Amino acid sequence: MLDPTTIILLVAIVIGLMLLGVLFTFVPVMLWISALAAGVRVSIFTLIGMRLRRVIPSRVINPLIKAHKAGLNVTTNQLESHFLAGGNVDRVVNALIAAHRANIELSFERSAAIDLAGRDVLEAVQMSVNPKVIETPFIAGVAMNGIEVKAKARITVRANIERLVGGAGEETIVARVGEGIVSTIGSSQDHKDVLETPDMISRTVLAKGLDAGTAFEILSIDIADVDVGKNIGANLQTEQAEADKKIAQAKAEERRAMAVAQEQEMKARVEEMKAKVVEAEAKVPLAMSEALRSGNIGVMDYMNIKNISADTDMRGSIGKLSGDHTDERKND
Structure with a gap:
C-alpha cells in the first residue's frame, strides 16, 4: 500500500502533465520555437493574444516566416488584421514575394486590397510576369x-x-x-x-x-x-423581293375582290332594269286598251302595231335559227 507522500507526488505529476497538455494546446510553443529559429521575434504572449482573438497563429506566423526569409518588411499586426478581415494571408505573402523577385512595385496594402476585392493577387502578379x-x-x-x-x-x-x-x-x-x-x-x-x-x-x-x-x-x-x-x-434582297411579291399579291387580290363586287353590282342593276322593263311591258296592254277607249288610236292603228310586233318576233326567231345552224356547222 502506497504511503500518502507517494500518492501526493503521483497526483502532482498527473496534474502537472495535464497543465502542460493544456498549455501546449492553448499556447503554440512549437510555433514560437520555429519562429525564433527562423529569426522572427514573436512574443509568446502575442501568440496567446491571437488565441484569445480567435486568430489561428499558424495562419499568421508561417507566412510571416516566409516574408522574413524573403527579405520583406511585414509586421504581425498587418497579417493578423488581414486575417481578421477575411483575407488569405498566405496568398498575399506569396504574391508579395513573387512581386519582390520580379522587381514589381507592390505594397502590402495594395496586395491586401486586391485580395479582399475577391481577385487572386498571386495570379495577377504571375500574369504581370507571364502575360x-x-x-x-x-x-x-x-x-x-x-x-x-x-x-x-x-x-x-x-x-x-x-x-x-x-x-x-x-x-x-x-x-x-x-x-x-x-x-x-x-x-x-x-x-x-x-x-x-x-x-x-x-x-x-x-x-x-x-x-x-x-x-x-x-x-x-x-x-x-x-x-x-x-x-x-x-439574303436580305431575296427576303425583300418575297415581301414585295406578297404585297403585290395582296393588292391584286384586293383589286380582284373589288372587280367581283363591281360585277355583282352591275348584275344587280341589270336585273333591276329588266324588272322595270317587264313592269313597263306589262303596262303596255293597259295603255293600249285605254287609248282605244279614249279614241286616241284607231283599230287599224292597233292592227298595224300588232303586225309590226309579229314581224319583229318572226325576224328574231329566224335570226335565232340561223345562229343555231351556224353553230352546228362549226361543230361539224
Missing part, C-alpha cells in the same frame, strides 16, 4: 458588299496591378475586342480586303485603346482565323 492569352470565339461582321466575315482573335494581356481594384475583367476585354472586329469588318468596302489583310483588324482595334478602365493591359491582338460566312446582302 495571358485570351482566345475569343468566332465573331461575325458584315462588309459593305453584304458578305459575312467571321474572325477569331487571340488577345495577349498583362495584369495591371494598379487597376485590379475596380477594373473590368476578361469578359469586358473580349466584348470590346469583338465590338472592334465587327466595326472594322463593317467599315470594309469588300470582304476580300479583310481576307487579304486580316492584320488591319488588329491594328484598328489596338488603336482604340480598348483596355481603358480594365484590370489588364492589352499587349497584342492577333487574328487567328478568318472565314467567309453567308451572303447577307443577297
